[in-house]
Amino acid sequence: MPSSEATSPEHTSFQPTPSQPWDDEADVIVVGFGGAGVSAALEAADNGADTLVLERYAGGGATRMSGGVFYGGGGTPYQKEAGFDDTPENMFNYLTQETRGVVKDETLRKFCDESPDNLQFLEDNGVVFGPNFCTFKTSYPIDKYNLYYSGNESFLPYTQTSEPAPRGHKPIGKGMGGRDFYDPLRSAAVQKGVRIRCQSKVTRILTGEDGNTIGVEAAVIPEDSFWARFHNFVGAFEYNTRYVTLGFPPFRYIALFLYALAERFAVPKRIRAKSGVILSSGGFIYNREMLKEHAPRYLAGIPLGSQGDDGSGIQLGCNAGGATDMMGNVSFWRFINPPDAFPKGILVNRKGKRICNEQYYGAKAGEFMCNEENATQGILIIDTKLWRQAHRGLLPDRAKWFQSMLTTLFLYTGKRAGSVEQLGKRFGIPADTLIETIEEYNALARNNGEGDPMGKMPAFFHELKPPFVGINISLDAFAGATLTLGGLVVNEETGEVKREDGSEIHGLYAAGRTAVGVSSSGYVSGLSIADCVFSGRRAANHASSKRLVETLGQ
DSSP states (O other): OOOTTOOOOOOEEEEEEOTTTTTTTEEEEEEOOOOHHHHHHHHHHTOOOOEEOSSSSOOOOOHHHOOOOOOSSSSOOHHHHHHOOOOOHHHHHHHHHHHHSSSHHHHHHHHHHHHHHHHHHHTTTTOOOOOOOOOOOSSSSTTTTEOOOOSSTTTTGGGGOOOOOOOOOSSSSSSHHHHHHHHHHHHHHTTTTOOEEEEEEEEEEEEETTOEEEEEEEEOOOTTTHHHHHHHHHHHHHHHHHHHHHHHHHHHHHHHHHHHHHTTTOOOEEEEEEEEEEEOOOSSTTTTHHHHHHOOTTSSSSEETTTOOHHHHHHHHHHOOEEEEEOOOOOOOOOOSTTTTTGEEEOOOOTTTOOOOOTTHHHHHHHHSSSSSTTTOOOOEHHHHHHHHHEOOOOOOOOOOOHHHHHHHHHOEEEEEEEEEHHHHHTOHHHHHHHHHHHHHHHHHHTTTOOHHHOOGGOOOOOOOOEEEEEOTTTSSSEEEEOOOOEBBOOTTOOOEEOTOOOOOEEEEEEGGGBBBSSSSSSTTTTHHHHHHHHHHHHHHHHHHHHHHHHOOO
């Protein structure tokens, strides 16, 4: 792994002595308290395990900052109430196309089979969902809707093998749903006796002479001290100004300086894990050195996550001997819906070739834009009629504020052109290719979209006529959201971290975006949080089992 601010010292075996005793112990230690960490802590507590959470910041991670969408299907109560007859098999058939073999079929089937149960797990721990179905396609629904198509379920080629069903479950609440999702789970963990130690940075995984995991070393700011309160204040301020951080990345370095100032007063602690350690501290989108090494083309994107997504959990696992995979996989989001008018246009690359179905979910469109042929480039071409229609998509009954803001930027940075030739010249696109592409598209529009190789719905075809408007939506023109998808390789039955030779590091687990999981190849809204719940519970179940305790000889 590359050196960075999150680098941990190399692991060594550790044996407690009278001069170096354990400072604390627990059955299960959870490192990081976001979506995967809180799911793991709850499951371990439900299994009767003494559970200790070590969280560097205040908790919540990217999950609390997100829209809080849970990708659930297979026949959830809210799908049924909204009139959709989904099944685990149908969900599997769809996700097979999105995940593209990133996990074994058996793992994906289990993920789908357990989806209704995982939704019930969330509800049992206080998260409130609802059946109000959003009838129009959107990147994120307004407050009155709680169920929506959060991926590409209703588009070709996905409909060739699965029946469309909405699976994006958004918690009931106002604004972004991350707090409505995460806060009840955290409260439930406290009620169940989970011990939560914030301002505690894990710096090393401790192993026995046999290589098995026996505990962790952490730098802990003393509870109730001035510096603990100061560290917490910085975290709260950063969370409340998170949109400023997204728009002004240097603000992050001010926060990092203040965190580091407080962490100078941390004291080292060695904590025994009698059953296992679960790494659940997010991905590495905020570690720009790691991103530069593994996925440099995405450096222009906006990091989507929290300060905890610095790769520290992945590096802890690597320093303990763990292997990584999919580290170059980054999800780049380029949403053009809402408004409905934009997908009626055409999305082309710098060569003038159409890129994909313009209705696609933003991460899928971003994936097409970032392949080798398109090289992170994308020009959305509409005409002035669609330009005027797009303004209606800015109204509060169709879009949230951040969607309207992005649409406004697109609308008023577009370049007008009276002809295709002029349009091509404005964007450096070969005119002959662009003319051919638009003529083919217009022919499809006149034929109600029949025979479209991209599979766009007939209602979203519109014959483009001059004057045209071209909008540069390339990654380097408008920095879209990005998040990392790769991580530590795990045993898909237990969640234990694996070495390069395929053997498991007994007692060391990884979950959520710290690990390779269901969403590590393709991403749709809610799939990462659903994987956090699935993988967090999986790791906790194995870590708190008697079989593991016997294996470790504790």
